[in-house]
Amino acid sequence: MQELMRMFSTIFRQITQHKWAWPFLEPVDVKGLELLDYYEVIEKPMDFGTIKSKMEAKDGTGYKNVREIYADVRLVFKNAMKYNDEKNQYHVMAKSLLEKFEEKWLLLLPKVAEEEKRLQEEEAEANSDMQRAREATYANMARELSSELLEVDKDLKNLKEMVIQKCSCRKLTSEEKRILGTALAKLSPENISRALQIVAENNPNFQATAREVDLDIDAQSDYTLWRLKVFVKDALEVNEKTTADTAFNNNDITEDKKNGSKRKRDSCDAQAKTNTKRTKKVSIL
The missing domain is CATH 1.10.533 (Death Domain, Fas)
Structure with missing residues (x-):
């Protein structure tokens, strides 16, 4: 997974360093550009600066896998294409960069799928081990409980025998x-x-x-x-x-x-x- 993240970081750097990437490096200045309807059209704003910060996060708030980063990069371009009409320069720039990004992603995708399969197998094995451990624990608890119950039954039987023995000192009339x-x-x-x-x-x-x-x-x-x-x-x-x-x-x-x-x-x-x-x-x- 670390190797995949490294490879994806290279793709991300290539896209963000492209000459047409500058409009997407920071969050859209909705107020400055007086885009009054921006938040009505765009449900989830996204930009490369936000993505980069999340990729570098060390506090557990970062991305868990490359598919999450891939989805946010696409969202940057999709937002621009959705808000601006086809003839708008931002729409054209976003569409062009999205195509280049998808080409690079397709080259990485087989490795992503292979890694995901490996992780699924590891998770399945871990879950299986955990299940076996739980079953072993429950079996041990059941054996211990059974032993305890047998001891209780034995003690009750011995107590009953003791009472009978004491009573039997007196002959029945x-x-x-x-x-x-x-x-x-x-x-x-x-x-x-x-x-x-x-x-x-x-x-x-x-x-x-x-x-x-x-x-x-x-x-x-x-x-x-x-x-x-x-x-x-x-x-x-x-x-x-x-x-x-x-x-x-x-x-x-x-x-x-x-x-x-x-x-x-x-x-x-x-x-x-x-x-x-x-x-x-x-x-x-």
Whole structure:
């Protein structure tokens, strides 16, 4: 680009040093020449002095490429030709210099096009590199976030296990086991399968995936029972079965409620068998 600017500067100097270039070296003296309608005809005044100053600017206000300079040089001549009629000397001088300028520009144009293509390729490559860098950054952030979430899940699981371990120091009463069995019978087929998996995790001999499964509540360890209690409570809350959830967590049940719970248990056992009919038969003992 610097080489192109240097070559264009040579063309610019040749044009501005031409004997007919003097009317265009400075801004049009609109007031002195009493050109009252000049700004009505010419939308954007331009002159060689303004172009030269902009070419030499070091404060970032200068031209970014030779096409911008080319456009302003043409504008100088086009303005003169537009404001003055064809027989006017300024129109003739501007038209003649414009033709000479276009001839020189055509010789430079292939190099301009080549440089522009190179810059476009560089910009495309830079954008591609930037995009890859952004994607790599986002991928790293996603991995870090995923790791953090896994750690959080792990910590929550450990905390839950700790709570269960502490709770399991106390054995479930017969009434609590009965209520647990009733609550298990109210689970959906999907949650029944998940509950059986909990049992299998602490009892390798338990066939959780068998077609027919007998789940003996009394045969399970205290740890397994507490895990089942927590799971069933969460599952019933999700299903908005608040009545069963309240009964499941209430250890101070009256005698009337006990009798009512027994009737509900019989009903729920029948319902559980109906719900699991399509998948497996689960008998809660």
